[in-house]
Amino acid sequence: xxxxxxxxxxxxxxxxxxxxxxxxxxxxxxxxxxxxxxxxxxxxxxxxxxxxxxxxxxxxxxxxxxxxxxxxxxxxxxxxxxxxxxxxxxxxxxxxxxxxxxxxxxxxxxxxxxxxxxxxxxxxxxxxxxxxxxxxxxxxxxxxxxxxxxxxxxxxxxxxxxxxxxxxxxxxxxxxxxxxxxxxxxxxx
Ligand SMILES: [Zn+2]
Numbered sequence: 153x154x155x156x157x158x159x160x161x162x163x164x165x166x167x168x169x170x171x172x173x174x175x176x177x178x179x180x181x182x183x184x185x186x187x188x189x190x191x192x193x194x195x196x197x198x199x200x201x202x203x204x205x206x207x208x209x210x211x212x213x214x215x216x217x218x219x220x221x222x223x224x225x226x227x228x229x230x231x232x233x234x235x236x237x238x239x240x241x242x243x244x245x246x247x248x249x250x251x252x253x254x255x256x257x258x259x260x261x262x263x264x265x266x267x268x269x270x271x272x273x274x275x276x277x278x279x280x281x282x283x284x285x286x287x288x289x290x291x292x293x294x295x296x297x298x299x300x301x302x303x304x305x306x307x308x309x310x311x312x313x314x315x316x317x318x319x320x321x322x323x324x325x326x327x328x329x330x331x332x333x334x335x336x337x338x339x340x341x
Contacts, residue, residue: 174246176331178302183211190225191297191305195316198268199223207266230294231312232264237274237284251330258284260309262295270295272307275325279311298326306331 180188187210190197199208203220207228214221239256243249251257258274272295274284281287292312297305308325315321326332 169246169249171246173301174250175302176247176300176304176306177245178304180304183213184304186225187211188299188303188305192299194227195296195322196228196230196307197225197297198228198266200226200228207264207268209268209270228268229264229266230296230316232262232270232293232295234287234289234291234293234309235261235263235269236289237261237287239284260293262293262309264295270307272309273329273331275308275310275329277328278314278325296322298322298331300326300331 187197199211200206200223201208201215201218201220202222202224204215204218206215206217208216208223212223215223237258237260239258240248241252241256243252243257248257258276259271260274261269261271263269276282276284276287279287279291293309294312294314294316295307295309296316297307300306308322308329308331310316310325314325316325323332
Protein backbone atom coordinates (compact mmCIF):
# COMPACT_ATOMS: atom_id res chain seq x y z
CA UNK A 153 0.00 0.00 0.00
CA UNK A 154 1.58 3.28 -1.02
CA UNK A 155 0.55 6.77 -0.13
CA UNK A 156 1.66 10.18 -1.35
CA UNK A 157 4.73 10.23 0.92
CA UNK A 158 6.09 6.81 0.03
CA UNK A 159 5.56 7.62 -3.66
CA UNK A 160 7.57 10.82 -3.20
CA UNK A 161 10.33 8.93 -1.38
CA UNK A 162 10.53 6.35 -4.18
CA UNK A 163 10.65 9.11 -6.78
CA UNK A 164 13.61 10.71 -5.01
CA UNK A 165 15.45 7.40 -5.03
CA UNK A 166 14.98 7.08 -8.76
CA UNK A 167 15.55 10.76 -9.58
CA UNK A 168 18.87 11.98 -8.09
CA UNK A 169 18.05 15.56 -9.13
CA UNK A 170 15.24 15.61 -6.55
CA UNK A 171 17.49 14.63 -3.67
CA UNK A 172 18.38 17.24 -1.09
CA UNK A 173 21.97 16.02 -1.00
CA UNK A 174 23.85 14.44 -3.85
CA UNK A 175 26.74 12.12 -3.04
CA UNK A 176 29.91 11.39 -4.98
CA UNK A 177 30.18 7.93 -6.56
CA UNK A 178 30.59 5.33 -3.81
CA UNK A 179 30.92 2.10 -5.79
CA UNK A 180 34.32 0.50 -5.25
CA UNK A 181 35.82 -2.93 -5.75
CA UNK A 182 36.89 -4.84 -2.64
CA UNK A 183 40.48 -3.72 -3.27
CA UNK A 184 39.17 -0.16 -3.66
CA UNK A 185 37.58 -0.42 -0.21
CA UNK A 186 40.90 -1.65 1.16
CA UNK A 187 42.55 1.46 -0.29
CA UNK A 188 39.97 3.61 1.53
CA UNK A 189 40.50 1.76 4.83
CA UNK A 190 44.30 1.96 4.55
CA UNK A 191 44.12 5.69 3.92
CA UNK A 192 41.95 6.55 6.93
CA UNK A 193 45.07 6.79 9.05
CA UNK A 194 47.59 8.32 6.65
CA UNK A 195 48.39 11.18 4.33
CA UNK A 196 48.92 8.87 1.36
CA UNK A 197 49.00 5.10 1.75
CA UNK A 198 49.67 2.82 -1.22
CA UNK A 199 50.46 -0.80 -1.95
CA UNK A 200 54.17 -1.69 -1.87
CA UNK A 201 55.42 -4.94 -3.37
CA UNK A 202 57.70 -6.74 -0.93
CA UNK A 203 59.36 -8.68 -3.74
CA UNK A 204 60.35 -5.94 -6.21
CA UNK A 205 59.57 -2.75 -4.27
CA UNK A 206 57.08 -1.34 -6.78
CA UNK A 207 54.59 1.22 -5.45
CA UNK A 208 51.32 0.27 -7.08
CA UNK A 209 48.29 2.33 -8.08
CA UNK A 210 45.50 1.57 -8.69
CA UNK A 211 45.48 -1.14 -6.07
CA UNK A 212 45.45 -4.73 -7.30
CA UNK A 213 45.48 -8.28 -5.92
CA UNK A 214 49.03 -8.92 -7.16
CA UNK A 215 52.03 -6.85 -8.21
CA UNK A 216 51.71 -5.61 -11.79
CA UNK A 217 55.48 -5.88 -12.24
CA UNK A 218 56.52 -9.24 -10.76
CA UNK A 219 53.08 -10.83 -10.15
CA UNK A 220 53.97 -11.46 -6.51
CA UNK A 221 51.11 -11.47 -4.03
CA UNK A 222 53.01 -10.05 -1.05
CA UNK A 223 51.78 -6.46 -1.05
CA UNK A 224 51.76 -4.26 2.02
CA UNK A 225 49.97 -0.96 2.61
CA UNK A 226 52.17 1.81 3.92
CA UNK A 227 52.77 5.54 3.77
CA UNK A 228 54.45 6.78 0.64
CA UNK A 229 55.87 9.99 -0.80
CA UNK A 230 53.26 12.65 -1.58
CA UNK A 231 55.41 14.64 -4.01
CA UNK A 232 55.24 14.49 -7.78
CA UNK A 233 54.55 16.49 -10.91
CA UNK A 234 51.66 17.04 -13.29
CA UNK A 235 51.64 14.90 -16.43
CA UNK A 236 48.42 16.36 -17.78
CA UNK A 237 45.31 18.16 -16.59
CA UNK A 238 41.78 18.59 -17.86
CA UNK A 239 38.56 20.30 -16.84
CA UNK A 240 35.36 18.34 -16.47
CA UNK A 241 32.54 20.33 -18.10
CA UNK A 242 29.78 17.73 -18.08
CA UNK A 243 28.84 14.80 -15.90
CA UNK A 244 25.94 12.36 -15.72
CA UNK A 245 26.48 12.08 -11.95
CA UNK A 246 24.22 14.38 -9.96
CA UNK A 247 26.91 15.26 -7.42
CA UNK A 248 29.20 16.67 -10.12
CA UNK A 249 26.33 18.15 -12.14
CA UNK A 250 25.60 20.48 -9.21
CA UNK A 251 29.24 21.51 -8.92
CA UNK A 252 29.67 22.10 -12.64
CA UNK A 253 26.96 24.77 -12.59
CA UNK A 254 29.49 27.26 -11.18
CA UNK A 255 32.77 26.20 -12.77
CA UNK A 256 34.44 23.28 -14.54
CA UNK A 257 35.97 20.63 -12.29
CA UNK A 258 39.78 20.32 -12.67
CA UNK A 259 41.42 16.90 -12.69
CA UNK A 260 45.10 16.01 -13.07
CA UNK A 261 47.20 13.00 -13.90
CA UNK A 262 50.19 13.11 -11.56
CA UNK A 263 53.45 11.18 -11.71
CA UNK A 264 54.52 10.65 -8.11
CA UNK A 265 58.19 10.53 -7.15
CA UNK A 266 57.63 6.95 -5.93
CA UNK A 267 56.97 5.91 -9.54
CA UNK A 268 53.18 5.55 -9.43
CA UNK A 269 50.86 7.53 -11.69
CA UNK A 270 47.59 8.70 -10.12
CA UNK A 271 44.44 10.46 -11.27
CA UNK A 272 43.39 13.12 -8.77
CA UNK A 273 41.16 16.09 -8.07
CA UNK A 274 43.13 19.30 -8.59
CA UNK A 275 42.80 22.11 -6.04
CA UNK A 276 43.46 25.04 -8.37
CA UNK A 277 43.06 27.67 -5.63
CA UNK A 278 46.29 26.45 -4.01
CA UNK A 279 48.40 27.33 -7.05
CA UNK A 280 49.79 30.75 -7.84
CA UNK A 281 48.52 30.36 -11.42
CA UNK A 282 44.87 29.82 -10.27
CA UNK A 283 43.78 28.63 -13.71
CA UNK A 284 44.36 25.42 -15.62
CA UNK A 285 45.59 27.23 -18.76
CA UNK A 286 48.53 28.66 -16.82
CA UNK A 287 49.36 25.44 -15.01
CA UNK A 288 52.00 23.77 -17.15
CA UNK A 289 52.94 20.15 -17.52
CA UNK A 290 55.70 19.31 -15.05
CA UNK A 291 54.42 21.61 -12.30
CA UNK A 292 55.43 20.22 -8.91
CA UNK A 293 52.52 19.09 -6.75
CA UNK A 294 51.72 17.11 -3.62
CA UNK A 295 49.01 14.46 -3.54
CA UNK A 296 47.13 13.33 -0.44
CA UNK A 297 44.13 11.15 0.24
CA UNK A 298 40.98 12.31 2.00
CA UNK A 299 37.53 10.90 2.65
CA UNK A 300 34.79 12.39 0.48
CA UNK A 301 31.18 12.69 1.62
CA UNK A 302 30.53 9.08 0.56
CA UNK A 303 33.34 8.11 3.00
CA UNK A 304 35.62 6.83 0.25
CA UNK A 305 39.23 7.91 -0.07
CA UNK A 306 39.86 10.20 -3.02
CA UNK A 307 43.12 11.80 -4.10
CA UNK A 308 43.66 15.55 -4.14
CA UNK A 309 46.60 17.37 -5.79
CA UNK A 310 47.74 20.70 -4.32
CA UNK A 311 50.73 23.01 -4.75
CA UNK A 312 54.19 21.77 -3.75
CA UNK A 313 54.51 24.27 -0.91
CA UNK A 314 51.07 23.70 0.64
CA UNK A 315 51.03 22.55 4.26
CA UNK A 316 49.35 19.13 4.28
CA UNK A 317 51.13 17.49 7.23
CA UNK A 318 48.21 17.94 9.63
CA UNK A 319 44.79 16.36 9.15
CA UNK A 320 43.09 19.69 9.83
CA UNK A 321 44.98 21.29 6.93
CA UNK A 322 43.94 18.51 4.56
CA UNK A 323 40.35 18.64 5.80
CA UNK A 324 40.22 22.41 5.21
CA UNK A 325 41.28 21.85 1.59
CA UNK A 326 38.75 19.04 1.04
CA UNK A 327 36.00 21.20 2.54
CA UNK A 328 36.96 24.19 0.40
CA UNK A 329 36.61 21.95 -2.66
CA UNK A 330 33.19 20.77 -1.50
CA UNK A 331 34.29 17.15 -1.27
CA UNK A 332 33.37 16.50 2.35
CA UNK A 333 30.01 16.19 4.08
CA UNK A 334 30.76 19.22 6.25
CA UNK A 335 30.78 21.42 3.17
CA UNK A 336 27.19 20.57 2.25
CA UNK A 337 24.99 23.53 3.01
CA UNK A 338 21.74 23.07 4.96
CA UNK A 339 18.91 22.57 2.51
CA UNK A 340 21.17 21.11 -0.19
CA UNK A 341 23.43 22.66 -2.74
ZN1 LIG B 1 56.53 -6.75 -7.45
